[in-house]
Amino acid sequence: MPPLSSIFLLAFFRSNIIQSINIDLGIPNVLQTDPELGSHTDVFLFSFDRCSSPGRTRFKCDKYIWWNKHRRPFGEDLPLLCPVCSCIRPWGDVVYTKEAWAVECSNPKCGLDERNRRVIPSGKISKNKPPNPKFLTPKKRPQGWMVEAVFDVKYQ
Structure with a gap:
């Protein structure tokens, strides 16, 4: 999706090359500058870091996930169709518990036969929240970015 990523890439290069901001510190701000990118894709950041001790290197990957309180809870895409009635985009409000x-x-x-009798429960999707979500934007907002560590490896 080159047209959607161009604003992000320009801000990314400006932040990291021209302003010399550390990539780990700069990426959250860069992601906030591009409102269109998030609703279409997640962003993976692979980085090397030479540790202070000689011969040690750190390799890590962080996944930046776009979330929306109503359409993409905790970065999970809601299916286009209901698995029970095949209705297109039928989802009501997302209900959050602890x-x-x-x-x-x-x-x-949904779930009714031709005589309007319940034959199966209506379509429902539920998932557990991630254990320790790290939000880059305040949770008071209805949408934003969160980050999750994919891996963090230190080796010699």
């Missing part, structure tokens, strides 16, 4: 989130199909006919 440990999980859930969303139900808003189609009133």
